[in-house]
Amino acid sequence: MLTSSLSPSSTQLVIDVLDLVLTQKKPLDRAYSLQFSGMTLQPSEQGRITLVVGDILRRLNLYCYLSDVKSEEVARLGTRLLNTWHLFHQLPLPKMQYSLSIDEADLAKRIEIAKADLVLWDGCPEWLDTLGSKQLGDKWPQERAALYQAAKRFLRTNTLKTTPDELIKTLAKEQVTTLQVAGVETALEVTSDSALFRTKAFKLGLFEQQDAGSQLVAAALDAKPGMRVIDACAGAGGKTLSISAQMEGKGRLLAMDVEQWKLDNLKQRARRAGAHNVETRIIASSKTIKRLKLTADRVLLDVPCSGLGVLKRNPDTKWRDAAERLPVLVELQKHILQSYSRMVKVGGMLVYATCSILPEENRDQVDAFLAANVHFEFIEDETISPAETGFDGFYLAKLKRIAEV
Numbered sequence: 001m002l003t004s005s006l007s008p009s010s011t012q013l014v015i016d017v018l019d020l021v022l023t024q025k026k027p028l029d030r031a032y033s034l035q036f037s038g039m040t041l042q043p044s045e046q047g048r049i050t051l052v053v054g055d056i057l058r059r060l061n062l063y064c065y066l067s068d069v070k071s072e073e074v075a076r077l078g079t080r081l082l083n084t085w086h087l088f089h090q091l092p093l094p095k096m097q098y099s100l101s102i103d104e105a106d107l108a109k110r111i112e113i114a115k116a117d118l119v120l121w122d123g124c125p126e127w128l129d130t131l132g133s134k135q136l137g138d139k140w141p142q143e144r145a146a147l148y149q150a151a152k153r154f155l156r157t158n159t160l161k162t163t164p165d166e167l168i169k170t171l172a173k174e175q176v177t178t179l180q181v182a183g184v185e186t187a188l189e190v191t192s193d194s195a196l197f198r199t200k201a202f203k204l205g206l207f208e209q210q211d212a213g214s215q216l217v218a219a220a221l222d223a224k225p226g227m228r229v230i231d232a233c234a235g236a237g238g239k240t241l242s243i244s245a246q247m248e249g250k251g252r253l254l255a256m257d258v259e260q261w262k263l264d265n266l267k268q269r270a271r272r273a274g275a276h277n278v279e280t281r282i283i284a285s286s287k288t289i290k291r292l293k294l295t296a297d298r299v300l301l302d303v304p305c306s307g308l309g310v311l312k313r314n315p316d317t318k319w320r321d322a323a324e325r326l327p328v329l330v331e332l333q334k335h336i337l338q339s340y341s342r343m344v345k346v347g348g349m350l351v352y353a354t355c356s357i358l359p360e361e362n363r364d365q366v367d368a369f370l371a372a373n374v375h376f377e378f379i380e381d382e383t384i385s386p387a388e389t390g391f392d393g394f395y396l397a398k399l400k401r402i403a404e405v
């Protein structure tokens with residue numbers, strides 16, 4: 001958390017970013033790029049702004065209650081929200097020329113009331129609490145509390161170019177301090193406030209920023225050099241690059257997606273990482289999948305999902321009603337699993353994965369698939385719990401094809 005208050009100009013930037021997200025419904029990363037482009041902000045100040053925006057979005061309903069400001073009033077009453085945020089975190093108020101005052105006695109009363117309402121205290125919207133309680137039962141309160149914590153920063157060592165030990169030393173020379181992460185071989189946790197993307201180590205492709213949980217999902221694929229591997233929902237390639245390193249850059253790794261701009265981004269990242277065995281292919285129609293029938297030793301289906309495991313990193317998702325989108329996503333996941341599983345060869349393995357912790361998107365999907373596809377066998381599954389690991393939340397299931405049909 002901050003140890004000094006925001007400057008007046010940074011306070012205004014926080015209000016402007018929040019307004020873009022909450023009133024104009026822009027995704028958080030888009031709001032940052034709209035707000036920061038063309039500005040010459042010190043990386044440290046940019047870091048402080050993103051820290052405050054992130055914290056406010058993770059517990060928006062709490063801060064709105066404490067300041068008596070509605071989320072849609074942020075442009076007009078944002079100074080009161082920000083003053084409240086500073087007082088709540090025991091920081092001096094920002095020195096703005098004009099700002100709305102706070103009744104400190106009323107704030108103290110509100111804090112006591114909020115402490116007694118754990119759903120509010122954990123910054124959880126009602127729709128999410130209902131969904132989480134229904135699907136996770138007793139496990140939900142601890143996940144709900146974990147999901148308002150700030151996301152830790154993790155790196156994945158690019159083992160095509162270096163080792164975790166070497167990377168720790170290389171980064172230390174650039175004033176980036178890191179720690180090894182127990183149980184995740186390639187992961188380092190960043191413990192300094194450094195701007196990672198400006199380091200020489202990043203430009204040389206020695207690491208990628210990737211959550212430790214996401215690294216575990218990619219590792220579950222157990223891809224070996226020389227195999228034919230398909231990452232069928234590759235996006236911008238977070239897991240693809242990790243898989244390429246597992247394969248030591250040898251064999252064929254096909255990264256597919258329905259969005260070309262993501263694959264273009266992936267190609268650039270692959271070049272920097274020296275991941276020369278990555279090939280990209282747009283999924284233009286069902287024919288793209290049919291042509292690859294029974295060809296792959298490994299298939300990763302990192303399907304589109306509610307993203308409810310990664311709310312620490314994407315807290316704006318909390319304030320869009322994802323419950324409405326859930327049935328559509330569940331249908332799409334079902335379709336992808338049924339149709340894309342055709343690409344696995346006999347004896348090959350499929351990994352179905354989400355960044356959700358909801359059983360409906362996870363084990364329920366796998367069980368329904370297995371019931372309808374006796375030529376696949378369940379190996380094992382794992383839910384990576386934010387509460388238990390401190391990582392983002394993921395699910396992965398390993399399935400083996402035992403016959404053609």
Ligand SMILES: C[S@@+](CC[C@H](N)C(=O)[O-])C[C@H]1O[C@@H](n2cnc3c(N)ncnc32)[C@H](O)[C@@H]1O
Binds near residue numbers: 238305336
């Ligand atoms: C969870 S994201 C993948 C993240 C990526 N694997 C990573 O590690 O960075 C899901 C991806 O599925 C893609 N997608 C959506 N519909 C799809 C479909 N019908 N077939 C394949 N990919 C799809 C999305 O464009 C998105 O990039």
